[in-house]
Amino acid sequence: MRLFRFAAVALFAAAAGILALPSGPAQAHGAIQMPGSRTWLCYQDGRNPNTGAIEPKNAACAAAVAQSGTNSLYNWFAVLRSDGAGRTTGFIPDGQLCSGGTGGPYNFSGFNLARTDWPLTHLTSGANVQFKYNNWAKHPGTFSLYITKDGYDPSQPLGWDDLEPTPFDRVTNPASNGGPGTDDGHYYWNGTLPAGKTGQHVVYSVWSRSDSQETFYGCSDVVFDGGNGEVTGIGGGGTTSPSPSIPASPSPSTSVSPSPSTSNPGGGTSACSGMYSVVSAWSGGFQGEIMVHAGTAAVNGWNVSWTFPGDQKIAQVWSGKSTTSGSLVSVTNESWNASVPANGHVTFGFLATGTAAPQVQNLTCTTG
Known part of the structure; x- marks a missing residue:
């Protein structure tokens, strides 16, 4: 039934030209959705719900698409390296962390742009949250989350020295809900955000499969300002996202979709x-x-x-x-x-x- 559902969704989407599946060796797909990666949130910002076209409104997302093309958002879940083997420092060059380098199946170089206007997820330092990672394709593996050091400057290219050397959160084979082959299917796990953080930062995610060398990378722009997972900077700048990842919030927040x-x-x-x-x-x-x-x-x-x-x-x-x-x-x-x-x-x-x-x-x- 899962395969049937995936085929049905893919058929509908392909017929309208809204889904471009990767070629080559890529087999698994996914990207962090809480806090949202640049590709995921720019996809939310740019997709036209009526036509399926990519029409970015956020200036940073538009600049990324101008450099990398619309396939970078149709394939927002494919920032990967088939030869990654979980490698980070010394494997991906400084300034190319958000694209996973240049050896993946698609061009994500536009998402390395050093800008201060990427969509932002608003968080509270030290809060307990539920992280969410899309499982467009399911595979066993380990998820590691890094955070930028105090004093991080988003107007400069992101390098390894900008990140704390060890992950603030790491989990192997977390629970999953829904999917595969859908935007809403995801892995999820509870964790604690770094304490003592203020201002704008990047959460850097690494998903290393245990059944192959394939590894996924992603940059999530966040701001520690007492927020509960709201997203700003998409859909014209005023749209906010749900915060399903904040267990302490009993009421729903606004969705990333227009007029939810x-x-x-x-x-x-x-x-x-x-x-x-x-x-x-x-x-x-x-x-x-x-x-x-x-x-x-x-x-x-x-x-x-x-x-x-x-x-x-x-x-x-x-x-x-x-x-x-x-x-x-x-x-x-x-x-x-x-x-x-x-x-x-x-x-x-x-x-x-x-x-x-x-x-x-x-x-x-x-x-x-």
Whole structure:
């Protein structure tokens, strides 16, 4: 079923020219999404939900695309080196950390640009968070997160001496949710952000597979200002992202998609809420997803319902069971994702026909 779902999504996307799969030896794909990598957030900034075209609004993202081309965002999950073998210092030259050097299947050199206006994820120093790494393809391996040293200057090219020499977080074979082959499928794990950090920094991520030499690299621009995972600098500068990675936050934040819809807590024994966003769109159809968030108590069973604003119709749902009545859609959990831990979340996705709806109406989550 997972392969079928991946094929269906890829077929829809390829038909509209919104997905370019890598060639050559690359087999796994993924990029950090919390905190969001430059390629992931620039993809969020630049994708046109109605046409699938890459049309960056953020100046740094536009400069990166001008240098590296639109394939760098259609393949935001492929900043990799097939010969990486987990290597870092001495393997990737200074000034090329964010592209993983120049030996990967795609040109990501534009994401090495030393700029102060990349999309930013707002965080709190020393906070406990849930990191999220897309699993477009699943493989065993180790994830290592580094942070820039105090005094980091984002207007200068990033070099190895700018990073603390040891990771502040490292995990092997973390849990996963959803995927593969979707924007919402991801590995996740809890960790603690570095203490004593202020101002703007870069979180540098390295995913080293244990079943091959393939290694993924990524730069995430963050600012330690007391934030809870909000993102600024995308979609014209004022859009914020959800913060599903901040366990202490019981209420949903705004989605990265334009004009997202969020639900109010539902009934049952413990509250939940839903957050809707458009993943991609093409002529005559679109892919969407909804994150189901638990409140301060765990959830055991959930149902999310909403009303489409126009003639949109559900074509397929994964990670949930759907029923429809006219424009009303209801999705209940599968047996394997019925339980949602306190302040945690699960995600389900769908394909729909019709013009992509940037928001839906009467979005409600109930539990039990």
